[in-house]
Amino acid sequence: MSAPTGRARRVLAATAAAVVGTLAVGMAVAAPSSAAAEPTLGQLAAAKGRYFGSATDNPTLTNSAYTAVLGSEFGQITVGNTQKWQYTEPRRGQFDYTQGDQIVAFAQAHNQIVRGHTLVWHNQLPDWVTSVPAGELLGVMRNHIANVAGHYKGTVVHWDVVNEAFEENGTRRQSVFQQKLGDSYIAEAFKAARAADPNAKLYYNDYNIEGIGAKSDAVYNMVRSFKQQGIPIDGVGLQAHLVLGQVPSSLRQNIQRFADLGVDVAITELDIRMRTPRDAAKDAQQAADYRTVVNACLAVTRCVGITVWDFSDGYSWIPSVFPGEGAALIYDENFGKKPSYWAVFEALGGTTTTTTTTTTTTGGNGAGCTATYRVVGQWNGGYQGEVTVRNTGATATTGWTVRWTLAQGQTVGSLWNGVVSTNGQEVTVRNANYNGTVAPNGTTTFGFTGSSTGTNPVPTATCTTS
């Protein structure tokens, strides 16, 4: 009945020198015992002529578990808060770069490029700016840009010069700058930024301009007119604070049309939020969404890089701003790599160093199944596994059971979308009460975390239907 068909899949990454384990048909293949052998997202992106980065904020720089990832995984850092006006010019004419400098120093110490964020924005703007008389505001704005961009000259590769200046319907947001200076304030800001730091690429940055629509049309028209008039603009930042399952279908086309105007495009603040808690189905959708975004950027030469808006779900701005939502990033709270991480990894050309082993068993009801086992994350002392059950028979299953052996002292800890029992080294997972029925050729996936201190070879999993 049972025909083991061990199958291993590995594609070499451009920058992955070391591979782990031996490719062999019909045998379990060793998964990497640590992530160290794998290229980082930053390295993979660099091999594609792009950067892959993360925003960060000052309080987290004292957390060594956090900085270990921040300093190694990414090729680029965005200063998440502390270059904003509220921090850099809290009182008129008094500049403070203490915290922004800390992040820049961290990036430099880790060979990471820095995106500066942001010079002119209606939020995180100190109250005093709002009360500047209309006749003085242009001078105040120019002075702010001259000082801040002047201070960071040579240390940032991009500046988000103006942030979020449009409404959803494509009209100008009625910020204090718009109200007191009129439409020309954006062009004035770009001219001042060019004068202060001629080598930084100057970006207009906004949200909900990832797809084609009224708002992105307005930005498009502005960029086109800036190019016609010789106003210095080099790039458009698509923030990409996205919702699970709602990556705009026109994303690639939209990136392309900006590129065709002669500017670069960057994905500047990527996160993809879901209703919490996470589950395997949402994680899989999120992985697909991240993959779509990365692929859209890679499809357009002038899409220069991608930045996630912090990298770990424990350090994301989403839960505080969108109640009931979160889990928007590529690492979990404990710095475990999520399926979304591996989707980015693969989309950037990384190898799947995890392996799959499937075994088909035909059970009752004429239905058969395969179990595909994958290590989706591995960290010091622990791992995350995922098993996809596929119905290979002609009739729906009424239930399924997957079994494997933990040969190296690993454990299975918390498990979702299934019911686990263990007997020594033997692990048995039965369907939960809601996912025992799988249509012919349909799949269902369960996941788990566990501990592993030595090697963590991928086991041969067997699948039985009932």
Ligand code: XIL
């Ligand atoms: C957010 C920060 O992440 C938060 O810590 C802060 O409280 C508010 O601002 N668009 C932007 C970013 O351009 O600057 C915002 O960052 C998120 C939305």
